[in-house]
Amino acid sequence: MKTITSRDNAQYKDLKHLATSSQARKKAGRTLLDGVHLAQAWLDLRGLPEQCIVAEPALNNPEVADIVNKVQLAHGHILCLPEALYQAVSQVEHGVGVMFLVETPHKALPARMAVNAVVLDNVQDPGNVGSILRSAAAAGIKQVFCSAGTAFCWSPKVLRAAMGAHFVLDIFENVDLPALVAASSIPVLATSGYAQKTLYDVDLKRPVAWVFGHEGQGVSDALLSAATQTVVIPHLGKVESLNVAACAAVCFFEQVRQNQV
Structure with missing residues (x-):
């Protein structure tokens, strides 16, 4: 010592x-x-x-x-x-x-997404990023891909919010997300308040990549267009939308639920 x-x-x-x-x-x-x-x-x-x-x-x-x-x-x-x-x-x-x-763990970027994954498009709040990582790890998701505008995953605030989730995830930062999504070998689902299909109408008994966007602006138009499908989480009451971390948790655990049936 x-x-x-x-x-x-x-x-x-x-x-x-x-x-x-x-x-x-x-x-x-x-x-x-x-x-x-x-x-x-x-x-x-x-x-x-x-x-x-x-x-x-x-x-x-x-x-x-x-x-x-x-x-x-x-x-x-x-x-x-x-x-x-x-x-x-x-x-x-x-x-x-x-x-x-x-x-800071560093791995080579995979050629394409092939296992359950999360794609974070300009999610800027460290607490939200940490909470998403924590929920992803709990739901058995393996990979996280972040745009350059997303909060740095290895910052103290993100680490504290994630509570150790980093250590069971493969995290890739500063990723070209449109190219990643275009090359994906699994369905890519983007959340949008304007989607016609609800989360509960989608078959999640297979690997998918979830796309979540900026706290105020949502997923970028480029990624919405490139996604396999857009989905909405139905909700009651007069609130406009869910917090992005809450939205992610609902999506992850609906996938867990479907795969346990």
Whole structure:
């Protein structure tokens, strides 16, 4: 276990820059997983982090101590910081005092969509993106494809909202979505408030790709035109539409329902 006590330490400065800059995270291909749940999920599903960072007082927390012990037993790298230095790095208010520095997983873009997938077209709110990833993982969906305008999936806010879903999904960012949809080998279903067919009239007992769009503007015209089919979720009351994350969850679990019948 290494201890850093100075704000002027070069390693600490790099860590703080990574914590506070989305551009730095993208450039470095690394991100921070803040909190016990994300750290434990990474250990269970992906293995050792590049580094475990812990606040000195948090070593007295049994959950944090258990995580640190697991990393130590596996000969992982641990960095201990005084409380003040740790809090300057952490993006979680009143956090427990442990985070992992990890390399952002990167896989080659598949030639075409062939398994259950999600396509996010300019979904900009990190909370919505994280919630969609969480629902997708729970519904057994395997792949997520994001446009350049979609919130960065490995940002702290998206990671917290997804609650570990990232670690069981293959996530592809900055994807040319029209080309991806055009080459798809499975049906592509786009949600639209103007569609004639409801979600419940569609056969979902097969792999499909779901397309969800911008919170205000919806799915782009280009993707609506390229989709195999557009569907609408019927709803009662006078609200205009569902939140995009709620819409995605309804779609995913209607597919789950149909495949369990």
